[in-house]
Amino acid sequence: MSFQQYDFIIVGGGSAGCALAARLSADPANRVLVLEAGRPDYLWDVLIHMPAALTMPIGNRLYDWKYESEPEPFMNGRRIYHARGKVLGGSSSINGMIFQRGNPLDYERWGADPGMKTWDYAHCLPYFKKMENCLADRDDARGGAADRPRGGAADRHFRGHDGPLELERGPVTNPLFGAFFEAVQQAGYPLTDDVNGHRQEGFAAFDRNLRRGRRLSAARAYLHPVLERPNLEVRTRAFVTRVLFEGRRATGVEYARGRGGELERVHGGRVILCGGAINSPQLLQLSGVGNADELSALGVEPVHHLPGVGENLQDHLEVYVQHGCKQPVSLQPQLKLWRRPFIGARWLFLRSGPGASNHFEGGGFIRSNEDVDYPNLMFHFLPVAVRYDGSAPAGGHGYQVHIGPMYSDARGSVKIRSRDPRVHPALRFNYLSTEQDRREWVEAIRVTRDILGQPAFAEFSDGEISPGPAVETDEQILDWVRRDGETALHPSCTCRMGTDEMSVVDPASMQVHGVEGLHVVDASAMPYVTNGNIYAPVMMLAEKAADLLLGNTPLEPDHTEFYRHRKTV
Template sequence: MTQTTYDYVIVGGGSAGSVLANRLSDGGQSSVLVLEAGRSDYPWDLFIQMPAALTFPSGNPFYDWRYESDPEPHMGGRRVAHARGKVLGGSSSINGMIFQRGNPLDYERWGADAGMESWDFAHCLPYFNRMENALAADPDDELRGHSGPLVLERGPATNPLFQAFFAAAQEAGYPLTDDVNGYRQEGFAAFDRNVHKGQRLSASRAYLRPEFGRKNLTVLTRALVTKVNFKGNVATGVTYRRNGKTHQVTAGEVILAGGAINTPQLLQLSGVGNASHLNSLGINSVVNLPGVGENLQDHLEVYIQHACTQPVSMQPALDLWRYPLIGLQWMLGRKGPAATNHFEGGGFVRSNEDVAYPNLMFHFLPVAVRYDGQKADAKHGYQVHIGPMYSDARGSLKIKSTDPTVHPSMLFNYLSTDQDRREWVEAIHVARDILGQSAMGPFNGGELSPGRSVQTDAEILDWVARDAETALHPSCTAKMGPDSDPMAVVNPLDMTVHGTRGLRVVDASAMPYVTNGNIYAPVMMLAEKAADLIAGKAPLAPQHAEFYRHGVSPLERGGSVPAAAAAVAAKG
């Protein structure tokens, strides 16, 4: 057994952990240890580095923890698979590389809760900007960052199917927008992506690997943390397993950054959680925090697939015999079908007039294939991914064993609420309306999935229950909030776990509500802001920039009219 001391021990070398390791080791004054349970993200590993290879790591035990839900009662009792990155960079090393901040009103919602005022959009925007280098954004756009470590390339979306889809969206009455991460999220556009020069740009590649030479930064992979060690309610370090041996390390601060599944699991294993549940497993309670593992949220999605009548889709690139040439083209020049994630465009819309901002997200692909690589039975095809963005369904996560290698029980309660079911029906109708417009006519070879047999609201909900997959956005299981909130876990002012000292949580589990888009960007922003709070630095000054609100002009709110708003007004 070995024992070492560090100023900061970060549990998890994923998205949030990479940011924290970079920022907290900056300047060389604080010693930082990162413990990542997965393997290294080797530069030569094509399945990680090649954008189009994203279907291979999912479900593969070398890259994926392969979690799954409990039988979902509103989905016919089936279990829903949840891929989570088992590698340095975490899920940013195996995800779809889509960069979406969410809507500014997501953060206004965060900031409206008691004690959460410092997490409204004005306080979050400077941290989005600090981390971004948005290559396609206007250099004068105050809503986008231009010199951060996250280089963002805009999807070219030049395939004629993208252009037809954008035209169809307009025919259906939905606008285009210049930038879903800028002034106006609502509408359709090419997407920002974590792809740079034809290669995946994970959190590890952007933040962690460039700093491997720092003497005060140590990164250990294949190091499974099994427990946070406490003296009273003070976290003193962690116990971890590596290479068949058990180690202990002491720390001035323990920071959990394992994600919305592993973090509440580790808290519970360490005695922080619902005391009655922990006692039933023989775990002594350190702090009774009933909110640990509760408030579980996610996005569910389906694929609406069409056959394509013209030979313009990327479907032929899925033929196995083409793989060697496509791979060689990528290895020699980072070009060709393998150099893109294919999630190059989509959009956000409101499915009804009761919502203030978009509640549906579309990803359009010029190919018909599932996330696991299963392709549609068509020579050419295309598809949209569609699903509601802020369902009021809530789930929970509970450990069922004291063995840290046993996956916890997870129940998401998908399709369990009236709102959720209503918006799912609306989502399918909206998607079909767009795909049925005349602009898609020259390419429309008929709907492959779900097909003509699914028409009524009941049939739609039955199909969703049978076919939907997670969009891989589990979150909110250790939510931020003041200690006056009995279900809050994390202090929003410094990221400490309520009732403890020396223990903090910085990852998707700390989000109070899931945002309306892919959650990688919000997690990175949260980690950037948390790094300042943990280091005792003055937070960046809030940036009060105007953003689009449906039906309300900047002048009606007493604000100025920024250039982006004027451009939107000019387009109508």
């Protein structure tokens, strides 16, 4: 059923948009419309539902917006490719399926900013718990009990058990994972029961957004179970071109529908932008909300001068430290083209085998120096040597660690370059632009080499493939990062919450400062990127924002104590 007037128009059927659609439409009195520019997430689409196929949608125009940065001045002028989901479920339909909340001290940092006290960890923890279903034990994949919370006793107070996001713990049965976990301990780092629990610092099997061998995207977890609601409508291939205003009140949106691109308008009481850290600031700027001088120079009539729109861009850069493996235990044979039909058939009919895992099954978080209060490095271990997008696999058996600093002080921007909404905005991340960033990169590589050089890997390692033994000095390491670094696909913070003049979103209502009826709920609203994959923080933010938008009493803060490296007085 189509309404003439909606209570909520959600622009973007990605991670946050799906969660909001489910929560806002739970009240039958609310008429909710979701406009998603991408295609439906068809149930038969193996490329987005088979976990091991995660590399295939990346770079494919049918699933990926295929963004690219401007020449990065501190990365040898390279343009850094950025995949973003162009399908219902957004990037949760094409990401690596790793579920990491970030460190509790990330949210203490959020809450310390002016006006942000209700976004500290105690206020965010109840929403993490609300969205999670962690009933499965960590040993589920090995046939363990399925009715016990995971992790140690302390972690059970941190995890949710009734939410829509079912989480599977990585089985980490490959012997290379065993060597990795032994090596980190030999290097002096701890194991932890649960990186999303009481203590993030350390190494463990990872939580993953999988359900019985199938990707569990935000669309599959939140949206599809409620699609039959008569007050909820979802339109795919609906490309929103601008927000409509009467004065400074948002009254609806204009969008191009289908392949023909005919422009249509739809009106609503409130418009919620959920396009992510690139599209949301782009749409605000196209609609006249942003730096008035820059918009006027492009022929966009300003509606409200808000200079913070598109600023404060943050991301995680990463590299792969790769080793050859002298034992035939890696996943390299699964990369052969002739094996794919067999892997696909086993997954399709049995939901098992190599196709049923994302293979990012374990890793961890550590501090690279004593100046930081909580982990600034994240490790993903992969029992094969291959790039994230599936390209340029190293010859023969191998394994690798994905590594990079987690809270760089580099800042970039997203700025439109045309009034045409189909022209991608200019993205500049400024990777490696600060002294802190460069110092922590050198530390990251040296720490990684120390771990991979421990005795636990002696029976497996056939030598370092990348960067290779010729890369040794600090400057050689940085030169390699400039040549080889890739985004970890965590763009964020371009419409940040706050109350100062460079903030964009009111933390108490998620409304854009200076206008009415227009809200932003996605990764762009984060004030600082968290130290991990950002899907879980985005979903938490959406859950909390739903209560703010509905005027519900927020969940009571949960002051359960978490691990701190430095004890507070």
